[in-house]
Amino acid sequence: MQRRFIDYAVISLKGLAMGAADVVPGVSGGTIAFISGIYEELITALNNINLSLLRTLKKEGVQAAWSQLNGNFLLALFIGIGISVLSLAKGLEWVLKHHPILIWSFFFGLVLASVLFIGKQIKQWNLGIIISLTLGAFVAYYITIIPSLASSNSSHLFLFFAGALAVCAMILPGISGAFILVLLGAYQPVLEAVNNKDIKSILIIGFGAVIGLLSFSKLLKWLFKNYHNLTLAILTGFILGSLNKIWPWKKVLSYRTNSKGEQVPFLEESISPFSLDGDNQILFALGLMIFGFITIFILEKLGSKTQ
Numbered sequence: 001m002q003r004r005f006i007d008y009a010v011i012s013l014k015g016l017a018m019g020a021a022d023v024v025p026g027v028s029g030g031t032i033a034f035i036s037g038i039y040e041e042l043i044t045a046l047n048n049i050n051l052s053l054l055r056t057l058k059k060e061g062v063q064a065a066w067s068q069l070n071g072n073f074l075l076a077l078f079i080g081i082g083i084s085v086l087s088l089a090k091g092l093e094w095v096l097k098h099h100p101i102l103i104w105s106f107f108f109g110l111v112l113a114s115v116l117f118i119g120k121q122i123k124q125w126n127l128g129i130i131i132s133l134t135l136g137a138f139v140a141y142y143i144t145i146i147p148s149l150a151s152s153n154s155s156h157l158f159l160f161f162a163g164a165l166a167v168c169a170m171i172l173p174g175i176s177g178a179f180i181l182v183l184l185g186a187y188q189p190v191l192e193a194v195n196n197k198d199i200k201s202i203l204i205i206g207f208g209a210v211i212g213l214l215s216f217s218k219l220l221k222w223l224f225k226n227y228h229n230l231t232l233a234i235l236t237g238f239i240l241g242s243l244n245k246i247w248p249w250k251k252v253l254s255y256r257t258n259s260k261g262e263q264v265p266f267l268e269e270s271i272s273p274f275s276l277d278g279d280n281q282i283l284f285a286l287g288l289m290i291f292g293f294i295t296i297f298i299l300e301k302l303g304s305k306t307q
Contacts, residue, residue, distance in 0.1 A: 008076040014038060015080020021107075022170050022177050023085060023092050023191075031173040031239060035114050035296050039173070040224060042077065045070040046217035090195050104248035105285035109292025111239060111246060117296055118173060119236045122229050129233045136237020144245035156204050159193075162186035163208030168216040173235045248285055249273045 014036045018029035033039040048069050057065035066072075095103045122129060162184050170177030181187040193201035223231040253267035273280040 003072070008072060011038065011073060011076040012080035012083075015077040015082075016084040017080075018077075019081040019084025020088050020092070022081075023088055028170065028173055028239075028242075029081070029177065030171045031111060031114050033171070034173045034235070035117050038073075038077070041070070041073065043171070043217050043220050043224065045074050046213060047221045049214055085194065093191060093195070100250075101248045101281045101285055102288055104246050105281075105288040106292040108243065108246050108248060109289035110295055111243060111292075112289075113293040113296035114173070115236060115239050115243075118232060118239065122232045122236070124229055129229060132230050132233040133237040133240070136234040137241035138237075140238045140241025141244050142241075144242060156201070159186065159189065159201060159205050160208035162190065163205035164212030166190075167209040167212040171213065171217065171220065173239055244270055249276050249280060251275075 014032065017036070018032045021032050022029040030039065033042055053065055053068055056068050092103075119133075162181060165184070166177035166180045166186075168177075169180040181190055189201075190205060192198070193205065220231075247270040249271050250268040251271045253269060273282050273285070
């Protein structure tokens with residue numbers, strides 16, 4: 001695929017959006033990749049990292065191996081993701097703490113539109129597709145109501161496995177890698193490592209992520225090749241079921257103490273905005289939902305121009 005510099009700049013922008021999504025517990029970078037038209041190319045490129053690539057490197061040199069890898073695409077994408085995670089982590093942490101209804105409203109609109117976008121790519125509907133979509137939605141919904149671990153763990157082995165599991169979720173549309181970190185009790189240690197520039201911890205998390213990414217991408221590639229419609233149905237269900245997690249209006253059932261000694265929500269349930277104690281910010285929230293919904297179609301147009 002012949003691309004110009006502007007095409008790679010657009011791919012980096014999509015990486016920025018993926019990175020921003022993955023920092024937030026509840027939104028998947030895989031969803032952004034899918035709706036922006038680069039999901040299957042990403043999975044294919046990741047699958048190119050294998051023994052065949054090493055043989056090409058040995059026999060034909062760096063340039064041939066880089067071409068086989070689709071290295072320009074991966075480099076542009078991961079530059080965007082890296083910049084986003086490192087620059088937005090602190091800002092998103094502040095927004096989530098001080099304006100949770102507004103940020104969740106934007107992401108709710110974004111993810112809701114992505115359900116329609118991905119679902120319309122299913123070419124043939126039958127009973128098996130409907131059952132798969134329903135099961136995917138049920139599994140994702142169940143994940144959203146599982147209580148997270150009350151205590152966090154910052155051991156290196158734990159961070160390695162947390163990185164591996166989170167990145168598997170990261171490339172699944174609808175399943176948030178950051179949310180998996182929350183469930184494991186690893187979200188706070190990972191966010192602190194990024195914010196404090198703890199290089200050792202970041203490298204351990206990153207190594208776990210690389211191992212998880214290379215392993216899980218092979219399964220996804222096989223599923224898309226052999227069960228394309230079925231895979232799309234399950235992914236659509238995942239996204240649909242995950243909407244419960246990012247519903248903006250929540251009632252806190254219990255709290256926990258985080259690593260900074262602060263009381264933060266532990267168990268929550270979705271409620272009507274009109275049942276919320278305090279300002280439900282309904283007008284601003286609806287406006288941001290609409291803006292998030294429209295954003296999907298902007299990303300779709302950008303995706304169609306670079307495919």
